[in-house]
Amino acid sequence: MNRNLSYGGKNVHEKTTEELKRQLEINKKRMTGNKLVMVVITGATLIACAPVAVLVIAIGVLRRNWLLENNAVLQEELNKR
Numbered sequence: 001m002n003r004n005l006s007y008g009g010k011n012v013h014e015k016t017t018e019e020l021k022r023q024l025e026i027n028k029k030r031m032t033g034n035k036l037v038m039v040v041i042t043g044a045t046l047i048a049c050a051p052v053a054v055l056v057i058a059i060g061v062l063r064r065n066w067l068l069e070n071n072a073v074l075q076e077e078l079n080k081r
Contacts, residue, residue: 005073012077024074031067034060 005012007023015023038060045053 005070012073015077017078017081020074020078024071024078027067027071027074031064034063034067 007015007019010019012020038056041056042053042060045056
């Protein structure tokens, strides 16, 4: 992938192995948190306004894919070391 990620002002290739592992764990926790928030917000919007729920689901899917791509870049960098 040609993604130039940086976390905390450091590019991925500048981080230590421990920092990469820590960031990977943080991203995994974010994915879990996003799922919980998505379920709650989608449930609430389905009751109030169903078309808005579709938008919420779309945003959730995009965020999940973004985190999955970031995790792939982090894992790729860890595998190089």
